[in-house]
Amino acid sequence: xxxxxxxxxxxxxxxxxxxxLIEATMGTGPLANFGWIAVPMAATAWLAPRASYRCRDxxxxxxxxxxxxxxxxVIAWRLAFLxxxxxxxxxxxxxxxRRLPDDQQAELWQS
Numbered sequence: 419x420x421x422x423x424x425x426x427x428x429x430x431x432x433x434x435x436x437x438x439l440i441e442a443t444m445g446t447g448p449l450a451n452f453g454w455i456a457v458p459m460a461a462t463a464w465l466a467p468r469a470s471y472r473c474r475d476x477x478x479x480x481x482x483x484x485x486x487x488x489x490x491x492v493i494a495w496r497l498a499f500l501x502x503x504x505x506x507x508x509x510x511x512x513x514x515x516r517r518l519p520d521d522q523q524a525e526l527w528q529s
Contacts, residue, residue, distance in 0.1 A: 420498040425491060432457035455479045455486065462490050469496035470508050 433454040440453040463476035471493055479486030496505065 421491065421494045424494040424497070425487075428461045428494075429458045429487060429490065455483075458486060458490060462486065462493060465493050465497060468500070469493045470505060472508075 436453045436457065437450055440450040444450070459476045459479040462479065463473040466473050466475050469492075471489070475489050475493075476486075478489045496503075
């Protein structure tokens, strides 16, 4: 549910609102096509480090909506399950996270 709300709030709503605003003021064209990915790209870059991704992964939005949407859904999924983090940290964030020692929480990481 959290992932769906994030996708709707960050991808779908800006697509509709920003596309309509740009087309109403400047007409259709390349700016209208780029405008709708500006908000999801910024949100992806801002949220990526919190989910063990890099800010530059937001550039996947330039490959089309499929690549950017896939990366954003993975980031949103990881953020929704952040208390149950089971993915290993990247080498550059290894100093900030630690493995939980409890037997019931084996293979979980805390940032």
